[in-house]
Amino acid sequence: MDIALYGVNGFYTAGGHAGRRGDFITSPEVGPLFGAVLARMIDAEWRRLGEPSSFTVVDAGAGPGTLSRGILSAEPACSRALQLIAVESSSAQREMHPVGIVSMDRMPECIEHGVIIANELLDNLPFGLWVHDGGWREAHVVSQGATFGEVLLPGTPGFPLREGAPHGARAPVQSGAQEWLRNALGSLSNGTVLVIDYCTARTVEAAAMPWREWLRTYSGHERGGHYLKDPGTQDITAQVMIDQLAAVREPDAVRTQAQFLHLWGIEELVAEGGVIKILARIPQVEHAVIDGDDDRPAHARALGPDPTRDIPAAPLVDALLAKAAAALVGVASVSHSNPNDTLLEVSALGATKAV
Numbered sequence: 182m183d184i185a186l187y188g189v190n191g192f193y194t195a196g197g198h199a200g201r202r203g204d205f206i207t208s209p210e211v212g213p214l215f216g217a218v219l220a221r222m223i224d225a226e227w228r229r230l231g232e233p234s235s236f237t238v239v240d241a242g243a244g245p246g247t248l249s250r251g252i253l254s255a256e257p258a259c260s261r262a263l264q265l266i267a268v269e270s271s272s273a274q275r276e277m278h279p280v281g282i283v284s285m286d287r288m289p290e291c292i293e294h295g296v297i298i299a300n301e302l303l304d305n306l307p308f309g310l311w312v313h314d315g316g317w318r319e320a321h322v323v324s325q326g327a328t329f330g331e332v333l334l335p336g337t338p339g340f341p342l343r344e345g346a347p348h349g350a351r352a353p354v355q356s357g358a359q360e361w362l363r364n365a366l367g368s369l370s371n372g373t374v375l376v377i378d379y380c381t382a383r384t385v386e387a388a389a390m391p392w393r394e395w396l397r398t399y400s401g402h403e404r405g406g407h408y409l410k411d412p413g414t415q416d417i418t419a420q421v422m423i424d425q426l427a428a429v430r431e432p433d434a435v436r437t438q439a440q441f442l443h444l445w446g447i448e449e450l451v452a453e454g455g456v457i458k459i460l461a462r463i464p465q466v467e468h469a470v471i472d473g474d475d476d477r478p479a480h481a482r483a484l485g486p487d488p489t490r491d492i493p494a495a496p497l498v499d500a501l502l503a504k505a506a507a508a509l510v511g512v513a514s515v516s517h518s519n520p521n522d523t524l525l526e527v528s529a530l531g532a533t534k535a536v
Contacts (some may be wrong), residue, residue, distance in 0.1 A: 182307040185412035192413055193271045195415045208377075208438065208522070209248040214450065216251015221445045222375070223252065223296055227259040236262040237295035241288060241365070242302030243267035247277035253281055256296040267497055292369045299361070301375040303426075304418040306357035309339065310396075313388070317342050320351075323407065329409040340425050343385045351393070352388040355425050362429045362527070369529040377438070378421045380523035386515050387420060395420040423525065430527050438522040 186192050227236050236259050240249045249267045257263065265282045269275050280285040310320040318333035340354045346407060365374050371460040381387045387395045398405030398415040405415035423435065436444070 182408075182417055185417060186305060187270055188413070190413045193274070195413060196273055209300065211250055213251040213254055214447065215442075216248055216253075217255040217450055218442050218445045218447050219248070219298070220255035220257040222254050222256045222441075225445075226296050226373055227257075227262065232259070232262070233294040234262050235264065235293065237264045237266060237289070237292045239292070239295065239297040240265065240267045241270045241297060241299045242354075243274075244271075244277065246272050246282065246284075248298070248300055249277045249282050253279060259323070288364065288368065290368055293371065295369060295372045296372070297365050297369055297374045298377070299365070302309075303355070303358040303361060303376060303421045304378050305416070306355070306361060308357055308419060309354040309384075310354050311338050311342060311354055313346040313348060313352075315348075316344075316459040317346075317352075322432055329412070331409070333383055339420075340384065340428065346388050347416070350388045351392040351396075352384055353419050353422065354384075355419070358421060359425055359429050362426055366430060366529055367525065372529050373433075374527045374529070375419070376525040376527070377522060379425050379523075381420045383424045384422045387422060390474065396471060420520070421523075423523065426525065432525040432527050434524075436524050438524060441524045483500070 184191060187194060200511075201449055203316075223238055227233070230236075238252065239458045240246070240252075243249055246267050249265055251266060258378075267275075267278050267282050268285050268288055269278070272286070275286065309476050311317045312320050312333055314333055317338055319336045320331045321334055323330050324334050329521075338354050339356050342352055342354075346352075360398055362374065362376070381395060396408060396419050398408055398417050400415040423432075426432070
């Protein structure tokens with residue numbers, strides 16, 4: 182998985198990315214509204230920590246920097262103290278990061294006060310795949326000439342899996358996600374780690390469902406093929422198991438995306454027209470979109486103008502805001518992200534937090 186996504190000819194290395202002209206859409210690509218809501222949460226955390234003079238926000242797995250751009254454009258109250266770091270392993274995607282941030286290829290090692298955000302990152306981290314065949318066996322990828330296959334080998338899973346599972350049941354052991362969370366918490370003295378992803382509460386639930394429901398691929402805004410087919414040409418993504426992250430640290434709060442957005446005032450932002458001001462601050466927003474000039478797929482065009490290029494004519498603004506808010510909180514659906522995405526908040530050891 183690591184080679185297929187991040188290797189020399191990997192999916193992300195070769196140019197695969199989120200966005201309406203990319204391969205899938207996550208919440209930040211719907212428009213700046215998601216970043217504006219996150220900016221409110223960031224401000225609240227800054228105030229909770231006593232408004233420190235230096236406050237770091239890390240956008241981990243930032244891709245082309247869409248979320249960072251949205252947060253900056255919201256002009257949060259903590260801006261005078263803010264250092265926004267976008268972490269992205271792909272050099273091609275780092276070149277698209279906005280001015281005003283620090284662009285890095287790896288996570289910072291020491292943060293005194295701040296928030297670390299992992300939006301749709303942990304689902305892309307390599308994991309162990311275990312298959313029940315007279316007992317749990319680990320699937321290893323083997324080369325079969327021009328294609329790849331699997332061989333099952335005995336071993337001990339790094340996370341307890343239910344015995345007596347049906348023959349052929351599959352379950353992930355997400356040591357990569359656990360290691361990421363452990364390292365993120367270890368680097369942060371005071372603050373919160375915010376994980377945003379599609380999740381399954383318990384690993385036993387994933388083992389009981391058809392594996393294609395929790396292990397998926399995407400390419401060109403469509404579901405892809407088998408995860409071993411044509412490596413490097415499609416995204417590979419797995420549901421994040423909350424109980425495996427909780428083995429590292431119990432989360433302070435677990436909410437759906439819709440609940441999180443309501444909590445931090447998405448309705449107020451839309452009612453106040455705050456997103457219109459944010460759109461105007463984005464340098465790439467230059468002109469009204471004309472449907473005939475828009476070469477995006479139809480389902481991407483249906484979400485409205487591309488916030489990285491097009492600004493809607495004034496009569497369309499209200500409709501765009503309503504559509505974006507609906508997509509984020511549950512009326513519409515968006516590929517690779519949806520209002521049932523789960524947000525986990527985990528406090529750093531040095532901070533106390535009532536939830």
